[in-house]
Structure formats: C-alpha cells, structure tokens
Amino acid sequence: MAEEEEAEIVVDINNDLERRIADVFELFDHTGTKKVDIRDIATVLRGLGCCPTEAEIQEVMVAIEDPKNPDIVHMQTFLPYAAQLITEHKYEPATPDKLLDAFHVLDPEGHGYLAKDFFMTIMSQDGEPFNEDEIAEMMEIAVDPYTQKVPYEYYINQLMVD
CATH class of the missing domain: 1.10.238.10 (EF-hand)
Known part of the structure; x- marks a missing residue:
C-alpha cells in the first residue's frame, strides 16, 4: 500500500520552467514514481543546460537527497531547487x-x-x-x-x- 501511495504523488507544475525541469527529470524516472537515482542528477542538470563542476554536483546531491533513502531524489524536492538554480543563473555554460x-x-x-x-x-x-x-x-x-x-x-x- 505504501508503494501505491508513493506512486500517486502529485507534483504541481506552475510555469514553463518547471515544465521543462519536470520533462528532463521524467526521462530518468524509469518507474513513473517521480523519483530518480541520485547518480542521475548530474545528467539531469546538464540536460537542463547547467554546467556544474563535480564538486558542485556533490553539493546539489547533499542538498536534495532523501534522508530516509539517500540514493533517491524526489521530483517535489528537485523541482524547486533546480528552478532556483536556473533562475539565479548558477552553473551556466561559458560564453x-x-x-x-x-x-x-x-x-x-x-x-x-x-x-x-x-x-x-x-x-x-x-x-x-x-x-x-x-x-x-x-x-x-x-x-x-x-x-x-x-x-x-x-x-x-x-x-x-x-
């Protein structure tokens, strides 16, 4: 029953940026539960046009990891975090x-x-x-x-x- 409840988690998408983040995130959500393996976060970020260093990726992973299951990242946690990174122009590629x-x-x-x-x-x-x-x-x-x-x-x- 707990797995069914987790699969039904609703994540509100409020704008085009959040839609783009959710679309890239969902490419790595192989179970359809709005969760990805934390090792995929670097690829998700790069898919969003971000260019973080390995050290910055580690910082992001620590900030968004699920304390109960540190190998998994939930979309509801990642979405606002990634939106803020993009809005603040963090990790932009070199011109x-x-x-x-x-x-x-x-x-x-x-x-x-x-x-x-x-x-x-x-x-x-x-x-x-x-x-x-x-x-x-x-x-x-x-x-x-x-x-x-x-x-x-x-x-x-x-x-x-x-």
Whole structure:
C-alpha cells in the first residue's frame, strides 16, 4: 500500500520552467514514481543546460537527497531547487567569448589551432579532467580529420550549435 501511495504523488507544475525541469527529470524516472537515482542528477542538470563542476554536483546531491533513502531524489524536492538554480543563473555554460579567451591563453602564438595531443593532455589532466569516454566524444567534434589539429574557433561554433 505504501508503494501505491508513493506512486500517486502529485507534483504541481506552475510555469514553463518547471515544465521543462519536470520533462528532463521524467526521462530518468524509469518507474513513473517521480523519483530518480541520485547518480542521475548530474545528467539531469546538464540536460537542463547547467554546467556544474563535480564538486558542485556533490553539493546539489547533499542538498536534495532523501534522508530516509539517500540514493533517491524526489521530483517535489528537485523541482524547486533546480528552478532556483536556473533562475539565479548558477552553473551556466561559458560564453563563446570566454571559451575563445581560454583557447587564446593556450595558443599564445595565435595559430588558431591546438595540437591534438596537447589538447587531449590538457582536457584529461588539468582542472577537472574529462574521462576517456568524454575525451573520445569531444575529440570527434574538435579534431579536424585532415590536419589532426583542433581549430578552436570552429570547435567553439560546433559547441554552440549543439
């Protein structure tokens, strides 16, 4: 009986932002109970256009976890929290200008490209490193197949299109 009651939880959706959050959340709600595995929260946030660091994801998880069942997140808890994050413009992705500035720091001679190996090393070792799957996916888009270099203005444009 307790499971039936939990399955019937109603979550009020009051505006377009909350509808968008609920839609993304529901993609990971495999049981239809308005709950997701807490390990999916990073993907849900990124699906909403947020770009939190791993440390920020941990903070979010602590803030929204269910004390009775820390592996589960309820939509009624996540919805207002995510709406506030988005409204406050937290975890917004870098602008094209900021990305270009970062590439210029890595390319002080102004070639307009980075060597593939150099780019892979930076992305896999510095700051918040990407894992192998993330690197492979990124390199598919970033590397020019003919020159084997990363023409960063083109790459930034590809990121903005996606």
